Amino acid sequence: MRWLSLSLITVVLVATIGLGWVFDVVYQHYAGDAQNDTADEIQHAEILTKQLADTLAESGDAQQFVAIWQNSEGYQLRVLPLAELVLPESLLVSLSAGNTLNLESDTDISIHRLIPKSESVLIMEIPSPEETAQQSNNRYWFTSLFYLLLILLFLLWAQPLITRLLQLRKTARAFGKGELSQRIRVGKVSYISDLETEFNHMAQRIEDLVSDVKLLSSAVSHDLRTPLARIRMGLDTLSEETDPVKRQAYEDRINEHIDDMVELIETLLGYARLDQAMLELERKPIDISQLLHKLVEKKQQPDKSITLNHNHKSAMVSGDPTYLKMLFSNLLQNALQHAQHRVHIEIGTSAGALVIWVADDGPGIAADMQSDVFKPFVRSRNSKHKGHGVGLAICKRVVDWHQGSIEVQQSANLKGAEFMVTLPKATTIT
Structure with missing residues (x-):
């Protein structure tokens, strides 16, 4: 969601500040030209008014001059007595002092000039420049264009988000209908890549849980049925046997079958508790090399040699020490x-990750079984050892919790099974 927040902030800043600045520069340039034209026209009218006022001061009849005066630019002249002007006292004083007075209304601009040597005022009325109305219209066009581009920019930003959300909804709907293999293909450019990744992790975990439930039910029905049948047969035989020695032998055998059942049930419960343990992971920097050195020293056997090759100064990962120790202990024991x-x-190391190989010179794992050995209660056909097939399933679950991977293949050197565990390196190492 970090990419979504950053992209949203970027779009908002570019849209509001960037587009606003561009339109402001364009509009100011256009409006400045229009204002300069208007100022030039008013200045020209002021000069003309002064000249006409001086001319009227020399002529005898101002009203007659105004009546016959015509102007091709649409200027209108009027002569009014100074006493008839309804103006504030300060403006009348300024006008009487020989200054030009400009008054603007909605329809025109009036330029007032006192006629020298008289108590009359010459008023020239010029229409409001057409550019003012045009400028107002252009302002509306600029505003409309700004909001249109703003909407288009947000739509361009939102289109990938809408597409990914629709894809997420489609995948979630299919997943809810029972298609547990459905996953979202995380795009290279996606605002919600974190959400898509978490959805895929959730979907994978649910699929694993459903698969585990099926395997658990199969294991319970198979592995528990055998010792129960043996116990029933032993009890039937025990009830008919009168020889104390044979009865003791039957009782010991029944106890062994009961122990097997107890062990299986504890294994089932322990594996089921792993899902609860995931919520209690305590991540901290862990040196895998030190952890493996301790495990190797602890599990040394007189008839088998264990070698550890590590040429790096540090092999730090971020994880829960208890479960990482369980992971590598199970792999080493296996x-x-x-x-x-x-x-x-x-x-x-490989591409920012830590890689640990555990290989042996045993019979190995058949190629058609390599994808199934990490499922609970699945055992290799080459295995001659007693067990319930849960150890590697626990390894797979722990690796998944730590956002890593685990694979099995044939060892090129020892020719037996080789497990490869990949874990992300710790982000900070102190």
Whole structure:
């Protein structure tokens, strides 16, 4: 949403300040020319009025001169006694002193000039310049054009947002109808890329939960049915047996089956609790190299060697130490169970991320099983060890919480299984 906020602020500033400044410069230039023309015309009329007033002072009959005077520019002349002018005292004093007085109305501009050696005032009326009305019309046009461009600019900005929101709604609607594989393709230029990414994470998590529920129900129906059947058979046999030694053997066997059931139920509950644990992650900078060194020292075995190769000074990620330790402990334990003699761990970097490889020289994982080994209660066909197939599912869940990835392939050197974990590096390292 940060990109959405920044782009909105940018558009508002450009639209209001940028467009406003451009239109203001254009309008001021146009209006300035019109005002200069009007000022020149008034100045010309003032000079003409002064000359006519001086001429009337020399002639005998001012009214007769005004009656026959005509002007091709539409100027009108009047002569009024000074006493008939209704003006403030200050203006009358200024006019009597020989100054020119300009009065403007809605229809015309009146230029007043006292006729020398008389008590009469010559008034020249000139029509208001046509540019004034035209200027008013142009102001409306400029204003309309400004708002039109403003709306177009906002529409151009909003069009990608509307498109992405419609796509988000379409995908969410399809997802709600049960198409759990639906995802939003996050565009390179998107105001809501964070929201789209979070939607995809949410959709993936829901799909994983639904898949886990199906696998859990399948595991419960399969793995619990077997020990229950054995317990029932043991109880039936025990009820018919009178030999104390055989009865004790049957009881011990029934207890073993009960222990298997308890272990399976605890495994199911533990895996289910992982979803609740995600809400309690405590992220902090963690040095993966130190964590792996401690795990290697703890899990050393006399008949199998564990090597750790790390050529970087620091391998810091941001995550929860408890669950990252669980992640690599499960991977290392899984490698030791299937390895014949060697387990190799290597730490590297790639495009701002930390990459950890855990490989062994065991039988490996078949290519058609590599995409399923991270699902709960799925076990490799090559595995001869007892377990419920939850360890790698826990690894996948922990990696997803830390916005990383985990893959499995055949090791090029050891020829067994090789797990590759990619985790984002810590943003700040102190």
